Amino acid sequence: MLEIIKTLINGFGENLRIFVLTLLMAIPLGLIITFGSMTKFRPIRWLTRVFVWIIRGTPLMLQLFVVLYAPGLLFNMPMRNRIVATLVAFVINYAAYFSEIYRGGIESIPKGQYEAGQVLGMTRRQIFFKVVLLQVIKRITPSMGNEVITLVKDTALSRVIGVAEIIMVAERYTKQGLIGPLFSTGLYFLLFNGLLTLLLGWIERRMDYFRA
Amino acid sequence: MAILEVNNLGKSFGATEVLKDISFSLEKGESLAIIGSSGSGKTTLLRCLNFLETPNCGSIRVNGEVIFDSARAFDNLPPMVRRKSWGPGIVLDLNRFFAALLNGGMSPEAIRRNRLHFGLVFQSFNLFPQYTAFQNVVLASELLAKERPDYKANKKAILDDIHEKGRALLASVGLAAKADNYPHQLSGGQQQRVASARALALNPDILCFDEPTSALDPELTGEVLNVIRSLAARNTTMIIVTHEMQFARQVADNVMFMDSGVVIEYGRAADVIDNPSQERTKRFLENYTNN
Numbered sequence: 001m002l003e004i005i006k007t008l009i010n011g012f013g014e015n016l017r018i019f020v021l022t023l024l025m026a027i028p029l030g031l032i033i034t035f036g037s038m039t040k041f042r043p044i045r046w047l048t049r050v051f052v053w054i055i056r057g058t059p060l061m062l063q064l065f066v067v068l069y070a071p072g073l074l075f076n077m078p079m080r081n082r083i084v085a086t087l088v089a090f091v092i093n094y095a096a097y098f099s100e101i102y103r104g105g106i107e108s109i110p111k112g113q114y115e116a117g118q119v120l121g122m123t124r125r126q127i128f129f130k131v132v133l134l135q136v137i138k139r140i141t142p143s144m145g146n147e148v149i150t151l152v153k154d155t156a157l158s159r160v161i162g163v164a165e166i167i168m169v170a171e172r173y174t175k176q177g178l179i180g181p182l183f184s185t186g187l188y189f190l191l192f193n194g195l196l197t198l199l200l201g202w203i204e205r206r207m208d209y210f211r212a
Numbered sequence: 213m214a215i216l217e218v219n220n221l222g223k224s225f226g227a228t229e230v231l232k233d234i235s236f237s238l239e240k241g242e243s244l245a246i247i248g249s250s251g252s253g254k255t256t257l258l259r260c261l262n263f264l265e266t267p268n269c270g271s272i273r274v275n276g277e278v279i280f281d282s283a284r285a286f287d288n289l290p291p292m293v294r295r296k297s298w299g300p301g302i303v304l305d306l307n308r309f310f311a312a313l314l315n316g317g318m319s320p321e322a323i324r325r326n327r328l329h330f331g332l333v334f335q336s337f338n339l340f341p342q343y344t345a346f347q348n349v350v351l352a353s354e355l356l357a358k359e360r361p362d363y364k365a366n367k368k369a370i371l372d373d374i375h376e377k378g379r380a381l382l383a384s385v386g387l388a389a390k391a392d393n394y395p396h397q398l399s400g401g402q403q404q405r406v407a408s409a410r411a412l413a414l415n416p417d418i419l420c421f422d423e424p425t426s427a428l429d430p431e432l433t434g435e436v437l438n439v440i441r442s443l444a445a446r447n448t449t450m451i452i453v454t455h456e457m458q459f460a461r462q463v464a465d466n467v468m469f470m471d472s473g474v475v476i477e478y479g480r481a482a483d484v485i486d487n488p489s490q491e492r493t494k495r496f497l498e499n500y501t502n503n
């Protein structure tokens with residue numbers, strides 16, 4: 001019994017590792033994609049939007065396979081590390097989603113906020129970081145929270161390319177006739193997402209002091 | 213010498229000509245009220261002075277210095293051709309170059325510098341919601357101070373100065389007690405006064421108000437007009453777009469009546485409002501007294 005729990009916790013550690021690393025990289029990468037999709041330079045804007053369309057329009061599971069196999073097939077450089085392949089696919093996928101949330105948030109800020117900064121002699125950079133950014137963060141926190149919770153569950157998809165995450169290790173017990181461990185994995189996800197929900201609520205309350 | 217001279221200013225949005233051949237001047241310490249029906253181009257004129265719009269033609273001078281001239285627009289394009297190396301920086305330069313082309317030949321730095329001659333209080337205030345009244349007033353000064361060469365050495369003294377001035381400004385608009393309130397905790401009239409203090413913080417040569425009372429409940433207009441009245445008493449150079457004729461008559465030195473993007477009449481406030489010389493001005497003012 002204890003042995004099983006230890007194995008499951010180890011497996012869930014793999015899920016958490018993918019979760020944390022994906023978030024850390026996808027949050028800034030998403031911002032870069034946002035700038036691409038909002039630039040006045042049309043070719044870049046067009047390319048970025050096609051890219052986002054492809055990433056959001058195809059299954060993440062398929063993207064995992066592509067990242068795992070494409071380097072070997074195309075460049076004869078097989079991807080050996082399954083975790084790296086998972087991270088590449090997850091970061092690109094989530095950065096694309098985040099970029100659209102950021103874009104919606106940035107576009108929802110009234111023009112008057114930018115103009116007020118301009119007439120006060122602020123630079124574009126100052127207006128973005130000192131005036132607009134916190135208002136955007138406040139507006140997008142609920143949608144980002146949704147995505148973050150989805151990401152926790154999506155980490156289980158990495159099993160399709162052979163990452164030993166919690167559901168994969170739990171499934172091994174079914175071959176010994178034990179179904180309990182597999183079903184119990186749900187508790188791990190529930191518990192972690194419960195903590196995340198509390199954290200997200202706390203972040204939202206931290207920004208309650210102003211209206212935007 | 214006039215502090216502000218506007219000559220033959222024109223602005224079109226696509227095919228619609230919104231400002232046509234606007235010329236006027238304003239002496240230092242005087243105030244100008246702009247009146248005219250809605251859609252006559254008053255806001256657009258203020259936006260051109262503050263470089264939120266680029267005029268299509270004409271010139272703007274402040275203290276004799278040309279800060280905009282459509283005829284000389286391309287004299288000060290960013291140095292593209294004179295660059296010494298052709299590294300990746302060329303992309304940024306190209307970007308600045310085209311940005312300047314779009315902005316009537318002015319680089320972003322030039323626009324930013326020129327803007328500081330003017331202050332603008334927006335019709336809808338546009339306070340920054342995540343900052344307190346006090347922070348709204350001092351933010352721009354703090355950011356600007358960072359560009360001073362002696363900032364690092366005298367940081368504390370410089371910031372203390374800015375903060376003291378910010379508190380004094382809030383007190384001067386009667387809001388010392390509301391310094392730590394966020395905009396959503398303030399009434400419309402209080403927000404409007406914070407916005408005025410914020411615009412004054414950078415010591416603009418000319419302060420512009422766009423319909424300062426039009427977004428307010430009638431019982432709140434008095435407190436805002438009183439602030440502007442006291443600014444006028446201290447000889448602040450101001451341009452005030454307003455529909456309050458009696459206020460314009462009492463407070464402003466000059467009045468300009470605009471119609472369909474044209475200056476119909478410009479003169480001393482009492483003359484224009486009590487004895488308009490143009491037929492259109494008469495009709496506009498009659499409509500006002502009748503309502």
Ligand SMILES: Nc1ncnc2c1ncn2[C@@H]1O[C@H](COP(=O)(O)OP(=O)(O)O)[C@@H](O)[C@H]1O
Nearest residue numbers: 225228230248249250251252253254255256257
């Ligand atoms: N960005 C814009 N694009 C197109 N038309 C505009 C724009 N801004 C203002 N206008 C038009 O210019 C005219 C003058 O507008 P405005 O300067 O706001 O007038 P006022 O402030 O006197 O009411 C109006 O007909 C308005 O529709």
Ligand SMILES: [Mg+2]
Nearest residue numbers: 254255256422
């Ligand atoms: Mg207007």
